[in-house]
Amino acid sequence: MLRVVRMNGLDLSRFQFDYDQTWAVLFLGPDGTVYGRYGTRAGGGEQSTSHLSLAGLKNAMRRALAVHASYPANRDELRGKQPHRLPFRYPEDVPWLARRTRHGDVRQSCVHCHMVAASLIRYRWERGELREQDIFVYPLPENVGMQMDPEDDVRVRSVRPGSPAHKAGIRSGDYLVRIAGQPLVSQADIQWVLHHARDGEELEVELYREGDLVRTHLGHPHGHWRRGNIHWRASTWHLRPGMRVEALAEEQRRRLRIPPGKMALEVRMVLRFDDRARRAGVRRGDVIIRVADRDDLLTEEDFLAYLWLHYGPGQQVPLTVLRGGRQVRAILTMRWHPPD
Amino acid sequence: MKRVCIARGVLLALIVLALPAYAQDGGDLRTLLKDVELGQSWVYDDVDAAFARAKATGKPVLALFR
Numbered sequence: 001m002l003r004v005v006r007m008n009g010l011d012l013s014r015f016q017f018d019y020d021q022t023w024a025v026l027f028l029g030p031d032g033t034v035y036g037r038y039g040t041r042a043g044g045g046e047q048s049t050s051h052l053s054l055a056g057l058k059n060a061m062r063r064a065l066a067v068h069a070s071y072p073a074n075r076d077e078l079r080g081k082q083p084h085r086l087p088f089r090y091p092e093d094v095p096w097l098a099r100r101t102r103h104g105d106v107r108q109s110c111v112h113c114h115m116v117a118a119s120l121i122r123y124r125w126e127r128g129e130l131r132e133q134d135i136f137v138y139p140l141p142e143n144v145g146m147q148m149d150p151e152d153d154v155r156v157r158s159v160r161p162g163s164p165a166h167k168a169g170i171r172s173g174d175y176l177v178r179i180a181g182q183p184l185v186s187q188a189d190i191q192w193v194l195h196h197a198r199d200g201e202e203l204e205v206e207l208y209r210e211g212d213l214v215r216t217h218l219g220h221p222h223g224h225w226r227r228g229n230i231h232w233r234a235s236t237w238h239l240r241p242g243m244r245v246e247a248l249a250e251e252q253r254r255r256l257r258i259p260p261g262k263m264a265l266e267v268r269m270v271l272r273f274d275d276r277a278r279r280a281g282v283r284r285g286d287v288i289i290r291v292a293d294r295d296d297l298l299t300e301e302d303f304l305a306y307l308w309l310h311y312g313p314g315q316q317v318p319l320t321v322l323r324g325g326r327q328v329r330a331i332l333t334m335r336w337h338p339p340d
Numbered sequence: 341m342k343r344v345c346i347a348r349g350v351l352l353a354l355i356v357l358a359l360p361a362y363a364q365d366g367g368d369l370r371t372l373l374k375d376v377e378l379g380q381s382w383v384y385d386d387v388d389a390a391f392a393r394a395k396a397t398g399k400p401v402l403a404l405f406r
Contacts, residue, residue: 001401001403001404002382002383002387002401002403002404003382003383003384003385003404003406004404005385005406006385010387011387014387015403017405024404024406025402025403025404025405026403026405027401027403028394028400029394029400030391030394030398030400030401031395032391061402068400113405
């Protein structure tokens with residue numbers, strides 16, 4: 001068993017997983033072949049551990065041992081589990097992380113997992129290559145309508161009516177065996193498949209239902225199916241441009257006469273150590289009602305995704321906010337924080 | 341309000357002063373992480389050693405990132 005507490009010097013072409021996890025496991029063969037992953041988080045507070053359990057880990061370990069027992073005969077079906085090409089191989093290949101690792105103090109020089117994730121976002125954004133799937137990484141099974149049993153990660157606990165899982169005929173109590181040909185060890189393996197799936201791609205699913213093997217196809221909803229709660233992800237904290245916003249409560253919307261379906265994001269906090277919002281002229285208590293020509297960004301996730309997917313370094317974003325009953329204009333300049 | 345701010349400042353100062361000195365001096369990482377219980381079965385932060393052991397025993401690796 002290998003315990004990794006810092007990413008310094010780690011070969012990212014071998015070790016890929018959801019880097020925002022506070023607790024993550026990779027199961028690997030002696031030759032480095034990835035057998036599977038374990039570790040899923042849905043949010044903060046109780047949601048930080050809602051998808052984890054000792055029983056779930058134990059079952060995942062048992063399934064990983066089964067994969068190992070069949071190796072190398074099952075090598076072909078493990079191909080999809082192997083790491084994909086990244087823009088950099090080691091954290092030290094990233095300039096801003098390399099500077100950190102040269103610091104003399106152990107704590108200060110430590111590269112955390114989420115720093116790798118944040119670096120991937122920054123790298124792609126600065127090159128104009130950022131995609132929705134780079135921000136909304138490792139979608140939960142819930143995003144396609146399945147809630148899995150945390151005591152046994154591959155058992156379906158419930159299926160949301162009308163969801164892609166429901167349309168695929170997946171039912172509560174089913175045991176998922178493979179998705180896209182990849183044997184599943186845990187929910188993290190489902191997330192791995194969803195993370196790398198192409199929009200609109202149909203994924204073959206094999207499952208056991210009362211002892212019978214069933215095959216079906218899972219389709220994805222089009223549009224923003226990957227989106228979910230990213231508040232807990234340390235890698236996306238950099239995306240908050242010096243402020244935290246929250247959707248206005250219904251009562252306050254009515255008081256301000258903001259129609260349903262229209263943007264109303266209250267600035268709950270202007271950050272002290274990040275001056276992006278302050279320089280834009282935004283104040284705590286402002287209600288953002290428009291970003292450029294968009295007034296349909298209803299959540300913080302929508303707002304952040306719009307900013308970072310549509311504006312590059314140094315570009316200026318016009319904001320319209322409500323303050324004291326009047327509309328006020330603010331200009332936000334896009335840049336990464338902290339600056340180098 | 342002023343008393344509350346002063347009280348909070350004093351409390352914060354006490355907390356900072358109570359931090360172990362080794363957190364500031366670049367000491368070994370293991371000693372900084374109090375939640376680590378190093379049993380014989382764990383390889384700590386050494387990928388090459390972990391895979392060498394896996395090859396020698398024929399057993400897979402469980403790599404924990406925390």
